[in-house]
Each structure stands twice: as C-alpha cells, then as structure tokens.
Amino acid sequence: MTETIARRHLIMPPTARGMIVGLFGGSFNPPHAGHALVAEIALRRLNLDQLWWMVTPGNPLKDRGNLAPLSERMRLSERLVHDPAVKVTAFEKTLGTSYTAKTLAFVKARNPHVHFIWIMGADNLKGFHRWQNWRAIAETFPIAVIDRPGSTLSYLSSKMARTYGHARIDEDDAGSLWKHRAPAWTFIHGPRSALSSTALRAERGGG
Ligand SMILES: Nc1ncnc2c1ncn2[C@@H]1O[C@H](COP(=O)(O)OP(=O)(O)OP(=O)(O)O)[C@@H](O)[C@H]1O
Ligand SMILES: O=C(O)c1ccc[n+]([C@@H]2O[C@H](COP(=O)([O-])O)[C@@H](O)[C@H]2O)c1
Numbered sequence: 001m002t003e004t005i006a007r008r009h010l011i012m013p014p015t016a017r018g019m020i021v022g023l024f025g026g027s028f029n030p031p032h033a034g035h036a037l038v039a040e041i042a043l044r045r046l047n048l049d050q051l052w053w054m055v056t057p058g059n060p061l062k063d064r065g066n067l068a069p070l071s072e073r074m075r076l077s078e079r080l081v082h083d084p085a086v087k088v089t090a091f092e093k094t095l096g097t098s099y100t101a102k103t104l105a106f107v108k109a110r111n112p113h114v115h116f117i118w119i120m121g122a123d124n125l126k127g128f129h130r131w132q133n134w135r136a137i138a139e140t141f142p143i144a145v146i147d148r149p150g151s152t153l154s155y156l157s158s159k160m161a162r163t164y165g166h167a168r169i170d171e172d173d174a175g176s177l178w179k180h181r182a183p184a185w186t187f188i189h190g191p192r193s194a195l196s197s198t199a200l201r202a203e204r205g206g207g
Contacts, residue, residue, distance in 0.1 A: 003069050003070055003071040004071050005070060005071050005074055005090055005093070009074060009088070009089055009090045009091070010090060010091060010093060010094045011091055011094065012089070012091045012107065012110060012111075013050065013052055013087040013089055013091075015050070015111050015114045016114075017113040017114070018113060018114070018115075019049040019050060019114050019115070020046070020047055020048050020049050020050075020114075020115045020117070020178045021048065021049060021050045021051070021052060021111075021114055021115065021116050021117070022042045022043070022046055022048045022050070022051040022052070022116075022117050022119045022144070023051075023052050023054060023104070023107070023116055023117065023118050023119060023141075024038065024039060024042065024051055024052065024053055024054065024119040024120075025054040025056055025092075025100060025103070025118075025120075026053075026054070026055065026056065027055075027056055027058070027059050027062065027067065027073070027197065028053075028055050028073045028076070028077050028197070029066070029067055029068055029073055029197050029201070030068065030073065030076050030197055030200055030201070031073065031076050031077045031080050031197075032080075032193075032195045032196070032197060032200055033080075033193060033195055034121075034148075034193035034194075034195035034196065035053075035077075035080070036080055036081065037191060037192075037193045038119065038121060038146045039051050039053060039081070039083070039086050040083070041146055041188060041190050041191070042117075042119045042144060042146065042188075043083070043085055043086070045144075045171070045174045045175065045188055045190070046117055046119075046144055046174055046175065046177055046178070047175045047176075047178070048085070048117070049085065050085050050086075050087055051085060051086045051087070051119070052087050052089055053077055053081060053086050053087065053088045053089065054089055054090075054091070054092060054103075055070060055073050055074050055077055055088065055089070055090050055092075056092055056098055057070055057090075057092055057093045057098050058098050059098065060098045060099060060132070061127070061130060061131075066201065070090055070093060074088060074090050099131075099132045099133075100118070100131060100132075100137060101131070101132050101133035101134070101136055101137050102132075104116070104118065104137060104140065104141055105140075108140070108141075115178040115179075116141055116142075117141065117142045117143065117144055117177060117178055118137065118141045118142070118143045118144070119143075119144050119145075119146065120143070120144075120145055120146070121145070121146050121148040121151070122145055122146065122147050122148040122151035122152060122154045122155070122187070123148050123150070123151040123154070124145075125145045125151065125154040125155065125158045125160055125161065125187075126151055126154045126157075126158050127158075128158065128159070128160040129158070129159035129160055129163075134160065135163075138160060138163075138164055138167075138182065138183045138185070139182050139183050140182050141182055142177045142178060142180055142182055142184045142185065142186075143182075143184075143185040143186075144174065144177060144185070144186055144188060145185065145186070145187045145188065146188050146190075147187065147188060147189045147190065147192055148192060148193075149192050149193075149194045152189075155168070155187035160185075164183045164185060167182075167183035167184050167185060168185055168186060168187065169184055169185070169186050170186070171186050171187060171188050171189065173186070174186045174188055
C-alpha cells in the first residue's frame with residue numbers, strides 16, 4: 001500500500017539549543033485519550049518545552065498483522081493532539097528503523113545541545129529489558145515512566161527497575177530529571193486512564 005505522509009512529518013522536528021524535549025514513541029494503533037493524558041502529564045511534570053509524539057513504523061516486538069497504516073495512525077494522532085508543544089512525527093520511517101536505541105542515538109547526535117527524556121507507560125517498563133540495547137538507552141537518556149492501571153508495581157518488580165533502582169529519582173523532583181546524568185529515571189503517579197488501543201480495536205471489530 002502506498003502511504004501519503006506530509007513531508008514535514010518525515011523529518012525530525014526542529015529544536016533550539018537548551019530545550020528540554022520529551023520523546024514519546026508509540027504504535028498509536030489507534031491513538032486514544034490515555035496517550036493524550038500521558039503527553040499532558042509529561043509536559044507538565046517534566047518541564048518540557050516540547051514533546052515528540054513519535055508514531056513508530058512498527059514496534060519490533062509486536063505482530064504487525066493488525067497494524068493500521070502509518071499514515072492513518074498519523075492522521076488520527078494529529079486529530080487528537082491540540083497542544084502546539086506536542087509535535088506529531090513519523091521521522092523514524094525516514095531513518096528506516098523501529099529500534100528505539102538506534103532512533104535515540106541518531107536524535108542525540110543531530111541535537112547535541114538538547115536535553116532529551118524518553119517517556120513511556122508503565123506497561124512498557126515491565127518488558128523494557130527485552131528491547132534492543134535497553135541498557136544503552138537507560139545509560140544514555142533520562143527516562144520518565146507514567147503510571148498505567150495494571151502496571152503500577154513495575155517500578156519495583158521490572159528488571160529495569162531492579163537493575164537501575166539506585167538511579168530512580170523521586171517523582172517530586174521529576175521537573176529536574178533532565179539535569180540528571182543517565183542512568184536516571186522516575187515513575188510518575190497521577191491521574192490514570194484505563195484506555196488501550198487493544199480494547200478500542202476489539203470494540204471496532206478490528207481484532
Ligand atoms: N492508558 C495509558 N496509560 C499510560 N500509558 C499508556 C496508556 N496507553 C498507552 N500508554 C503508553 O503510551 C505508549 C504508546 O502506547 P501504545 O500505542 O502501544 O498504546 P496501547 O494502548 O498500549 O496499545 P496496545 O493495546 O495495542 O498495546 C506506550 O509507552 C504505552 O505504555
Ligand atoms: O527498540 C526496541 O527493541 C523496542 C521494543 C519495543 C518497543 N519499542 C518502542 O517503544 C515505543 C512504544 O511502543 P508501543 O508499541 O508499546 O506503543 C515505540 O516507540 C516502539 O518502537 C522499541
């Protein structure tokens with residue numbers, strides 16, 4: 001299938017020296033209000049100047065059988081997001097990778113004077129140690145984990161949490177996470193959403 005994605009969405013969003021930028025990658029298949037809540041919490045609690053809502057070409061650990069086209073996931077994401085600080089982007093497609101470690105290395109090399117924070121929901125903390133080069137990610141970028149129903153205890157039990165327990169900073173200091181040298185991570189509690197793309201696909205009969 002040919003996909004139509006605007007050119008501006010295929011290049012990395014522009015930044016300025018000293019900015020604090022949150023990187024929020026996801027399948028967004030489809031995007032939902034739970035994602036918007038994560039973005040809102042991250043922007044506020046982490047003192048971000050921007051949040052990049054990075055729609056992945058495909059999570060390397062997920063079956064792509066029921067994955068909607070990237071153009072469709074971009075279109076729905078754009079419709080959901082209203083805050084100008086949130087940049088919906090598909091630049092990973094241009095990089096030709098779905099691996100976060102590769103994307104992050106590229107992003108950092110291109111923006112050496114920007115402070116990046118990787119953002120993910122607590123369910124992803126549970127399986128983070130199965131990601132390619134997960135230790136390199138944790139040792140290069142501060143990470144903010146946003147609570148999600150069903151995954152709250154991951155901040156204690158996950159392999160990532162146990163490996164880097166010494167590097168967890170109190171969520172009251174999340175606003176200064178960007179200043180910390182990696183490994184540094186925080187787990188943010190707050191309003192939670194039980195929404196999931198799986199449930200939405202099931203409701204719509206998409207499997
Ligand atoms: N309700 C939620 N609360 C907190 N984080 C969430 C929530 N939904 C998704 N996330 C986080 O947003 C990012 C993108 O999630 P994703 O697009 O996989 O949505 P999902 O609802 O988990 O999808 P699926 O059900 O298909 O696995 C991930 O880091 C995930 O942990
Ligand atoms: O790099 C990996 O090995 C890896 C494994 C699983 C997920 N990811 C990334 O994690 C982000 C969240 O994915 P998802 O499917 O839970 O929305 C998204 O950007 C994925 O590309 C990355």
